[in-house]
Amino acid sequence: MTKLAYLANKSGGAYCQCSTLVLYNWLEKQTKTVVNIVDTINGDEFPGLYSLLLPERCWCDDNIRVVIDTEWRSKCEAVVINTDTSEVIRLTKDDEIGNWHVLDVVDDYVLAQCSPPNQPHFLMVGELPEANKEQEIKWNRLGEDATLEDITWKILKHNRSPDGDVTKEFESVLISPKTDSSKKPPLVVYPHGGPHSVFSSEYSLYAAALCKCGFAVLFVNYGGSTGFGQASIEALPGNIGTADVSDVQFAAECVVNSAFKLVHKRRVFLAGGSHGGFLTAHLIGQYPDFYRAAVLRNPVVNIASMMHTTDIPDWCCVEAGLGFDFKTICDPAGYQALWKHSPIRYADQMKTPSIIMLGANDLRVPPSQGKELYKALHSRGVTVRLLIYPDNSHPLNKVDTEADAFMNIVKWFWDHLHKEVPEETI
Known part of the structure; x- marks a missing residue:
């Protein structure tokens, strides 16, 4: 060679x-x-x-x-x-x-x-x-074909014009149980973490299991996801909490309001981890009447406080649109910028029943972030649960943890599935 x-x-x-x-x-x-x-x-x-x-x-x-x-x-x-x-x-x-x-x-x-x-x-x-x-x-x-014949999937293309003249294109992957045409499954909207990663159209144990439990799952590859060109990636830093949030909500509304009536329009749930948890927190704050219940796994909640506790402080500055240097000490204007992009600023608007799952040993998004959100919701009378998993870090991927987390997610969604929602809020 x-x-x-x-x-x-x-x-x-x-x-x-x-x-x-x-x-x-x-x-x-x-x-x-x-x-x-x-x-x-x-x-x-x-x-x-x-x-x-x-x-x-x-x-x-x-x-x-x-x-x-x-x-x-x-x-x-x-x-x-x-x-x-x-x-x-x-x-x-x-x-x-x-x-x-x-x-x-x-x-x-x-x-x-x-x-x-x-x-x-x-x-x-x-x-x-x-x-x-x-x-x-x-x-x-x-090997043999092990296709789950009762689950179907498709890639959806979305075109949004946030600036009027410029059309922004992104995609999502909709995974659904095959049901009678008269029965529309509830929808779980699931933005990925990163934010610069992607949901490729591959097998996901959680998604397949949710479909088996009767839910459809929408994996959203919002603007800034990898695999769509470098310009898309570079457009997101400085706009997190707005551009990515708007993309996810746009995708959710496209599916909910689709002429094909793919899902139940009044039974929409939300889940996400890391930056996906960040987006989940933003969405329940900016669209408090849209989602029945939410699951947040090791979510980024307050970038200003996270910067001094995470193992990737540069991520906080870069994604908020600030320059980063290890010698730099953040000034009041910098903290204000970090706060501006953080979902905790919408705490007073949040009312969606939420379950927060944290890894006790997480260095990437320390558990103090999720605890901060739990305290904010609990003190405001919002229905909220906090689960902390010992000996787990950022992925929450130990076998017993994955099993326990999935059971709690499904039960949380089922508990809020038939909750009455006023028609005017949809």
Whole structure:
């Protein structure tokens, strides 16, 4: 092997941005950029590279092409990249499979982990054809088909014009139980964390289980999500708490008011963790009559207080639109800016029954954030529960914790499912 391929990002700025693919030739001692950052896209064009790391083995036998996966709008696709010509070719265009994760490349055989939202992960293997014929690859499934036939899914495209002349495009993934056309399921709106991440159309145990319990789930990839071009990512810092909140609410209202009547319009719930919890708190503050109940997992509540307790203080400043330097001491104007973007400012408007779930050992969003919201809601007479999970950090992903959290989420939603809501508030 005479070449090294690696991903590169500029220092500073938002976490999880569009990457460049760089090639270093050991023999010639030269570096060249193979794939550049993509700022904007039209339709389903290649949006740039969004991968945290490359497969340990990604080179083809010709020592020219590499096979990796990348977020591509609301999917994750496998691509082959010619390091001589910089050509990027998508190997996966199956509308039935939303997520492809390249695990290994050996002797031009590509092994990938795949799944759509209604099927647990499975393996696919394909032999990569010669250069310029890559799209002819034939994939072979390993193992049996375990599709959940009673769950359906689709990617929804949203177009919003917040500035009048400029149309903003983003997407969401709607996962629903198959029901009688006269029975509309309640909806759980679920924005992702990050904020610069994405819900690819892959299997989610929580989403599938919620569908089995009768709920539809809307995963919202609001503006600033990865996989939609670098310009979308750079547009969000300085606008969190407004632009992302408006996108999520717009997506929810699109589904609720759809002419296809996909869900029950008066039974809408809300859930989110980390920045998704931040958005959940904002939404119940800015749209207090829209949601029946909410679940917040390790939510960002007050950025001004979080900045001095989190392990990522730069995140607080960058996403609030402020510059960051470790030597800088925040002044009153800076604290005011952090407060302006924080959902705690809407505490007086919040009345949605809420359950807050915290990891006792969370360093990313310390539990003091969720406790601050709990105190604010409880003191104002809002129905609220606080669950703290020992020995858990930010993901809340220990087996017993996942089980307990899911049972509490479903029970919380069921308890508020048949609550009467005045028609004029919808």
